[in-house]
Amino acid sequence: MDWWQSWQRRRVLRSCAAPESVRAWLSASWPKPEDDWRRVRFTALDLETSGLQPRENEILSIGMVDVEGGTLREGSAWQSLVRPPDGHRISEASTQIHGLDARCLADAPRLGEVLPSVLERLAGSVLMVHVSQVDHPFLARALRAHYGCGLWMPTLDTARLCAWFDYHPQLGKGRNEVIVFRRLTEIAAELGVEAGRPHDALEDALTCARIFIAMSERLERLSPVSFGRLRRIAG
Secondary structure, X not given: OOHHHHHHHHHHHOOOOOOHHHHHHHHOOOOOOOOEHHHOOXXXXXXXXXXXXXXXXXXXXXXXXXXXXXXXXXXXEEEEEOEOOOOOOOOXXXXXXXXXXXXXXXXXXXXXXXXXXXXXXXXXXXXXXXOHHHHHHHHHHHHHHHHOOOOOOOEEEHXXXXXXXXXXXXXXXXXXXXXXXXXXXXXXXXXXXOOOOOOOHHHHHHHHHHHHHHHHHHHHOOOOOEHHHHHHHHO
């Protein structure tokens, strides 16, 4: 975590207005760069949304699961639907992708009711997502809107981790064109790991976690894997 994020965390913690869930998340200790990856807790997270624009679209579903000791902790799996603000329209194109519409979300909790559970699970963990350009801005916007803070925590991107192998001159094809991040199902099939139903938040989080373990073990066969090394590759 860089100095700016650390300073921002301290600033919010000094505020009496920060709710307990935010304070617990911000005050938690995160791993050191030299820590072996098997001693670090990672939390894979996936979001299903009503579109790809954080300023215009909303989070509709959240799925999370932990990786600890280099093992998938299936008992930690958690998910929640999220009811969007009144009047927010979920496009047919979006519903066709993830199957979520206003009717099935009518009794779901609001995002403000769900976020404390999300932060509780992220406290002291390393956030792990697949293609952070999608999930990270939505979660960061939600935290700013509800708590006035950013997503100030270490984050790994499994798409970047996989791309490192694909484009490393000694390990992959060594191509020079713009790196293309591949889909979870494609990577899972290549690695021979189980892939859940695409565009289901929890199933995608589980697939992301399995891919992370497989890729970290592959990296481990080359040389010891520290948390700092993973951040340099996939952060």
